Amino acid sequence: MNTTRRGLLFVLSSPSGAGKTTITRRLLADDPSLSMSVSVTTRPPRDGEVDGRDYHFIDKRAFDDLIATHALLEYAQVFEHWYGTPLAPVEQALEDGRDMVFDIDWQGAKQVRGRLPNHIVSVFILPPSMTELHDRLRRRAKDSEKVVITRMAKAVDEVSHYDEYDYVLVNNDLEQALVEVKSILSAERLKRTRQLWLVSFVAKLLGPN
Amino acid sequence: MNTTRRGLLFVLSSPSGAGKTTITRRLLADDPSLSMSVSVTTRPPRDGEVDGRDYHFIDKRAFDDLIATHALLEYAQVFEHWYGTPLAPVEQALEDGRDMVFDIDWQGAKQVRGRLPNHIVSVFILPPSMTELHDRLRRRAKDSEKVVITRMAKAVDEVSHYDEYDYVLVNNDLEQALVEVKSILSAERLKRTRQLWLVSFVAKLLGPN
Numbered sequence: 226m227n228t229t230r231r232g233l234l235f236v237l238s239s240p241s242g243a244g245k246t247t248i249t250r251r252l253l254a255d256d257p258s259l260s261m262s263v264s265v266t267t268r269p270p271r272d273g274e275v276d277g278r279d280y281h282f283i284d285k286r287a288f289d290d291l292i293a294t295h296a297l298l299e300y301a302q303v304f305e306h307w308y309g310t311p312l313a314p315v316e317q318a319l320e321d322g323r324d325m326v327f328d329i330d331w332q333g334a335k336q337v338r339g340r341l342p343n344h345i346v347s348v349f350i351l352p353p354s355m356t357e358l359h360d361r362l363r364r365r366a367k368d369s370e371k372v373v374i375t376r377m378a379k380a381v382d383e384v385s386h387y388d389e390y391d392y393v394l395v396n397n398d399l400e401q402a403l404v405e406v407k408s409i410l411s412a413e414r415l416k417r418t419r420q421l422w423l424v425s426f427v428a429k430l431l432g433p434n
Numbered sequence: 435m436n437t438t439r440r441g442l443l444f445v446l447s448s449p450s451g452a453g454k455t456t457i458t459r460r461l462l463a464d465d466p467s468l469s470m471s472v473s474v475t476t477r478p479p480r481d482g483e484v485d486g487r488d489y490h491f492i493d494k495r496a497f498d499d500l501i502a503t504h505a506l507l508e509y510a511q512v513f514e515h516w517y518g519t520p521l522a523p524v525e526q527a528l529e530d531g532r533d534m535v536f537d538i539d540w541q542g543a544k545q546v547r548g549r550l551p552n553h554i555v556s557v558f559i560l561p562p563s564m565t566e567l568h569d570r571l572r573r574r575a576k577d578s579e580k581v582v583i584t585r586m587a588k589a590v591d592e593v594s595h596y597d598e599y600d601y602v603l604v605n606n607d608l609e610q611a612l613v614e615v616k617s618i619l620s621a622e623r624l625k626r627t628r629q630l631w632l633v634s635f636v637a638k639l640l641g642p643n
Contacts, residue, residue: 349626351635351636351639352639354639355639355640381640384636384639384640385636385640387626387632387636388626388632388636390626391625391626392621392624392625392626393624393626393629393632394624395635405620405624407617408616408617408620408621408624409620409621409624411614411617411618411621412601412617412618412620412621412622413621415601415602415603415614415617415618416600416601417558417596417597417599417600417601417602420602423596423597423602426560426604427560427593427594427596427597430560430561430563430564430593431564431590431593431594
């Protein structure tokens, strides 16, 4: 582990359609020191998704190999597909004292919390209403009504776990939500227990000069 | 206690001259929902200090009465004078779900932490160097060299307690330090455990509409 600072695992969860992906993208664009955890998944790519950027798309056999070799920090099944977080980039980030962002659901967040409790900071983004969420899901290009219904069921399940998170915000306005997420990241970086360099800084401050 | 939100007791400590008073003033000016805790003290007013705004200036006998009637949230002696925080305004703020700012030293912070652990958020502001701090103290109008030496000794004592605080920042640049303090306040307000209204909000979100 890095001796200068304790890297953050910044987990953002929300039901699909509550703005999490946009917020994550903006957060990464505005802070080059952050890196994104790219999940592995057995689900096929959607239109516009790029392998290695949005997900690492792999088959079930490769996924099972990752589980067997303890190469995943967390994994879970959602509907018929599997999702997981590669462990190696996370270990490297913590070794370097860097912060990583995770776009994972409550099941993933729970596993990361269990394994790296001193590093995780978890934020849940709520939609202003489920009607609003339903509208957003319907406005998305290719989603059939059946897909929308399935995602709404998953959304209800996801929201019911909001009370496992450190921070909660309501995305009434995207810009406001982004400012709030950034303030959480900024504040968490100022936590004394994360600033390992402070010990020697204060020793020097108080020592003979 | 308020059932909508859990009010914050936002404690800022730093050695004299590290910029805390300016930061506190700016914080209050920019956020009208915040109120300041005005301490009682037995020390005489300095030039420009206003009774009831900077401190409530009282004599030792009145101070002892406040202690005897449990009217102080915390109190401590610093050099030959006594300082304390009136309890009633704090109780009222928590009852109303409002946030209060405290400009108190490590002894005061420790007592507030002991009595209201679920409400206190503590921030320690470090100077970039003790030389810089010494210069700032000397630049202040009326301080004799003897007063500066005494304050430097107190500053060293104060800094040695930085590791009792939740957040720590170095005031290299006042504007940057103010932004950091504001991000801490903003993030703490987004903590799930402080947003008591979320329970009913989510129940409504997930309930029949």
